[in-house]
Amino acid sequence: MIRQVALLKILVLLVFFGCKEKQERIGLSSTKKPNIVFLFSDDQSFKAVRALGNQEIITPAMDGLVTSGTTFTHAYNMGGWNGAICVASRAMIISGRSVWRAQQVSDNYSKNQDLDKTWPRLMQTQGYETYMTGKWHVNAKPDSIFNHVGHVLRGMPFDTPEGYNRPQSTTDTLWKPWKEEFGGYWKDGKHWSELVKDDAVAFIDEAAKKEHPFFMYIAFNAPHDPRQSPKKYVDMYPLVGISTPQSYMPTYPHKETIGAGKDLRDEKLAPFPRTEYAVKVNRQEYYAITTHLDDQIKDIMETLKKKGLKENTYIFFTSDHGLAVGEHGLMGKQSMYDHSIRVPLMVVGPNIPKGKKIDTDIYLQDVMATALDIAGIKKPEYIEFNSFLDLAKGEQTQGKYNGIYGVYEKGSQRMIRKNNYKLILYPKSQQVLLYNLENDPLELENIASKPENTTKIKSLFKDLIQMQKEKGDELDLESIYKNVI
Incomplete structure (x- = not known):
């Protein structure tokens, strides 16, 4: 009898481990992988x-x-090949490639090529149910790479002429951010931020009933212009409480050289030259739509908690790039200043320290590699960005990049940020700017002309040349180096 019981126990164990092996082969396990x-x-x-x-x-x-969770206070977007910086940003994060190779792969997506190498497809190899809703702006069709798709929104909401070149003065009151008749975020009847939130909440409700782990790509258009939100949000920000940024200036002296002049759509939002009043109004509306967005994020977070999913879910929050909104005389994101290339980046989840801030320089696109790391997916060789999971957990303190590379258009701007210095190059005018970011975090004093900084400029310029070669950047910087150094 004892022998029979022992044999029965062995049989049960064999069946159990056989089932477990089968589950692992199809991406499942007895312990559910964390949601992302x-x-x-x-x-x-x-x-x-x-x-x-x-x-x-x-x-x-x-x-x-x-x-x-843990916040990376120095997360950067690498830049873009044209004025729509978000196109490049999103191509990089979906493909894992750096900016110029992401441009090439993005063209392949329109031909249904390389789709198996995208972020959601890689997550599916480990049994993840993948979901997307919101702003897309990637050449691949969402339903060709995600299992489930909600609303697919265009790059920016439909806008109207009334939203530009304003306000001219304190009497310019035609435009109101809450007027639904101007369309924009309300074109389909519901504010797009609320639409995306509702999609996300509905998916979470269904996902809570299933065994598979899930990966959600929730992309809001906000706070992109037209900066519209319900009146109560605008009322939270009386103009008297809005300050003019310290880097405010009526006109950026190099705006035409860098491709951010009067013909660039983003720069047309406010009058030229900039006035303090126009900048404050734009910032008021920017803050209001951001607070409205914040309320949608609150609902998503509360749903995860209510459904009992939060404890086994990693949550990443970031943006595809920053925005000037009046800093340095600029309104858009087509510059190499931190206000335009640096973004918030937070991660919350199992074993992630709470309230921790890390100042290591990273790219926002590192989120993709980090998600693969969490899912147990070996990073393919073609992915050029790095997981920051070990940095977030405190298991590593050294950064993985020898400087941050920045670019705008083929020949308009180049940048390297390294060891608390930033070198910006304007190839068309062959002008070099240098900032000591430790002493001058707002980038107000260009110290490139000081003789004592010649060695620093040479060193950074050579590093930039090496970096551009690694990224597949074809601009001839070596000739410019010989001319300006």
Whole structure:
């Protein structure tokens, strides 16, 4: 009898481990893999979060991500090949390639090529149910790479002429951010941020009933212009409480050289030259739509908690690039200043320290590699960005990049940020700018002309040349180096 019981136990164990092996082969296990939620805003500077230092803006949900997780305070977008910086940003994060190779792969997506190498397809190899809703702006069709798709929204909401070149003065009151008749975020009847939130909540409700882990790509258009939100949000920000940025100037002296002049759509939003009043109004509306976005994030977070999913879910929050909104005389994101290339980046989840801030330089596109790391997917060789999971957990302290590379268009701007210095190059005018970021974090004093900085400029320029070769950047910087050094 004892022998029969022992044989029965062995049989049960064999069946159990056989089932477990089968589950693992199809991407499941007896312990469910962690869910991954990626929250992606558009045009949100690292300065547009209260918990990161801006006491004028109201962002309790984003602040909650800061306090309940780890924040990378120096996360950057690499740049873009044209004025629509978000196209390049999103191509990089879906493909894992750096900017110029992402452009090539993006062209392949329109031909249904390389789709198996995209972020959601890789997640599916480990049994993840993948979901997308919101802003897309990638050449691949969402339903060709995600299992489930909600609303697919265009690059920016439909706008109207009334939203540009304003306000001219204090009497210019035609445009109101809450007027639904102007279309924009309300063109389909419901504000797009609320539409995306509702999609996300509905998917979470269904996903809670299933065994498979899920990966959600939730992409908001906000706070991209037209900066529209319900009136109560605008009322939270009386103009008297909005300050003019310290880097304010009526006109950026190099705007035409760098491709950010009067013909660039983003720059047409406010009058030329900039006035303090126009900048304050634009910032008021920028803060209001960001707070409205924050409320949608709150609902998503509360749904995860209510459904009992939060404890086994990693949540990433970032934006595809920043925005000037009046800094340096600029309104858009087509510059190499931190207000335009630096974004908030928070991660919350199992074994992630709470309330921790890390100042290591990373790229926002590192989120993709980090998600693969969490899912147990070996990073393919073609992915050029790196997981920051070990940095977030405190298992590593050294950064993985020998400087941050930045670019705008084929020949308009180049940048390298390294060891608390930033070198910006304007190839068309062959002008070099140098900033000591430790002493001058707002990038107000160009110290390139000081003789004592010649060695630093040479060193950074050579590093930039090496970096551009690694990225497949075809601009001839070596000739420019010989001319300006």
